[in-house]
Amino acid sequence: MIERIWSGRSPLYVLLLPFSLLYGLIATLIRLSYLLGLRRAWRAPVPVVVVGNLTAGGNGKTPVVIWLVEQLQRQGLRVGVVSRGYGGKAAHYPLVLSSETTTQEAGDEPVLIAQRTGAPVAVSPVRSEAVSALLSAAPLDLIITDDGLQHYALARDIEIVVVDGVRRFGNGWWLPAGPMRERAGRLRQVDAVIVNGGKAGKGEIAMGLQPGAAVNLKTGASMPASALSPVVAMAGIGHPPRFFATLRQHAVDVIRTVPFADHQAYSEAALTALTPNNETLLMTEKDAVKCRAFAHDNWWYLPVDAHLSASAEPLLQKIIALCR
Structure with a gap:
């Protein structure tokens, strides 16, 4: 039912519009509070790249994080990953993952990223604490955050948004009447838009998931x-x-x-x-x-791997230049 509502195939979204307007108002005020300097974002001593999305639901964000970590590791860069750790509940935060860390503690996506890439990974509801924990454990050149586009308490140098190329933005409304965490106009302020499946538009980076x-x-x-x-x-x-x-x-x-x-x-x-x-x-x-x-x-x-078009190369070079 929620898929029909969010896609625009059901008129029931109208009943949820008051809640969506409240959600949108709160989200807008939070972002404005950081843009206007009423709140201060914490800035890490190394570059931070956010890989996030504008919509709820799976867009292929984690495969992009894995792809990005692997690409940067091949350049000799030391990359750490931080995450909220959805689906997990640790005894304490921040939690730096080890080979013994379970998905019950850290969540499934952080464990998957750690196993696939070998990169140090930390989880915490407060992303700055996760970043600090990683930097205290080992020297790093770069931090990638898995999700967290809307976590404005952490300053970022690069913002990447992953979009489902088939579903795009549904009916375009904020949660819960639609799938949007932020409106589509937010794409004009990010550094790169990666489109998973479907057809990439002008200025977007095409991506596909290739199974092994x-x-x-x-x-x-x-x-x-x-x-x-x-x-x-x-x-x-x-x-x-x-x-x-x-x-x-x-x-x-x-x-x-x-x-x-x-x-x-x-x-x-x-x-x-x-x-x-x-x-x-x-x-x-x-x-x-x-x-x-x-x-x-x-x-x-x-297992699946993200395959990005050649138009992703300038993005990679921009991130590498930040680290150098």
Whole structure:
């Protein structure tokens, strides 16, 4: 239902407009308070790059963070990542992740980023505390924040917005009548707009998600996802239909799809029940980091990598120049 409302296919959004106007007023006042100097943002001693979005729901932001970290690491730069840590609850903040840190403590996305990139990662509701914790642990050339475009308490040098190229901005209204955290006009003030799927417009950077081989959660074995059959596909991400569409595009024999809420917590019993006849259970990598501890032999995940067009090169060079 919420997808129909946000996309503009349902007129019920009108009932939520008073709440949206209140949301928009508060969001605007918060931003103005920093722009006018009524509040002061904390500035890190190293450059800060924010990768965020204007809408609620999955836009492909985390794959962009991973891509950016890997690109900068190849240039010899020491990159740290900070996050709010949605879906996790640590005993204390800031929390600097280690190899033993669980998704229950840090959230799924920070654990995924740490595992994929090897970069130091810290989480905290107060991003400046996470940045300080990373800089205290090791020297870094750059900080990337996973989300946090609207967290104006942390000063930033580069702002990158990731947009779902298919859904774009829905009906254009603020939450909860629409999907917007900020209105689309905010794009005029950011440094780069990356469009995931669909068609990139003038001045935007085109991006696609390219799946790799499916990986078994328990054994680490890999094979083409199309070789798995029959498949029950599950996804607990911001926009599960994107994952299911990817599987169909790559000829995966999917007999059932099971969407979950973003940052969903899983139990062994609940996931085992999805495959009563021992079908293959195929999930996203973001789901897999929460399920490895109790994985079964028939559980697999599909990693994806962000592929950006050549127009992303000036953005990379701009970030590298800041660090040099």
